[in-house]
Amino acid sequence: MDLHGRRALVTGGTGSIGRAIAARLAGAGATVVITGRDERRGEEVIAGIRANGGKVDFARADLASGGPAVRELADRAGDIDILVNNAAANIHGAIIPVDGGLTAV
Template sequence: MSMRLAGKTALVTGATSNIGRAIAEAFAAEGAHVVVSGRSAGRGAEVVEGIRAQGGQADFVRADLDGSAAASRALAEEATRVLGGRIDVLVNNAGIYPADSTAGTDEKTFDEVYAVNVKAPFFLTGAVAPAMAAAGGGAIINLSSWVARLGISVAALYSSTKGAMETLTRAWSAEFGPRGVRVNAISPGAVLPSDAEVADIGGTMMKGTPAGGMGTPDAIANAAVYLAADESSFVHGIVLDVDGGRTGVAVVAA
């Protein structure tokens, strides 16, 4: 192992399952001390135990990122304490995805999705980025989605929040980049979940792509390691597509 993140500290939100868990595990394997954050203490403990069993450093900090500034700031404060006084890498991964039509979405759901997917990372970044800059720099990685740029009929609400995160990525890069904080985003394609029904839908969506099928959480985690590591020091404000070619390539059958 190259230990590309040796000596760094990281906070990963939504890290108790799927992509967030894979990122936390990959960061720890590369030498980072990771705070695993999420709502479930049981699942958080499982992730932390797995990381420690492999010789990595990890701690769980429970957080219900409901969009309130107070919840985001409390997580930033506690994670900073647990990590010994600084956060070098922040991954804004936590999010929710209620698939429904526009007409079928009520106001409560609308507000909840924007609160979790946009407001929470907005205020968390606002709490973490200035401290990163004061400490000499850092890296922030936002999770977007391929549906932010390639529309599907049951993702209007969710995809709009991911479009917002891509815009914030560029704006934050302009705001914090000159102060040593690199801000970038990853846009995953359809990634294998634990739900078989969702996997079937995702597999269908990935037909006609160069990859020919769904990706894995590890593929997204590998991209996150790159954006967190010093080797990407000249990378600012990008949205890195890790989507099997879904948004950029059309494969025409011979």
């Protein structure tokens, strides 16, 4: 896969899956922008990709806030050829109420 001359945006690029996707895209020649909420983790990801010769940038962004954060990211990332919507949140706890009868099963 030859992605030289292509720009990719990977949201959630500081997590395990996003990191792997970004590294693969950069390894194929794409210039990659990753997003994430954690600056330290972002710096770790870009250092690893750059150490392997990849072109990558990090944009700290909480995309759940919408509006200004998304516009700022669009301005920074520029024209995108490849978009990977990988941003997620881990929410711990019950999703639906569980009654006593169900928990006995």
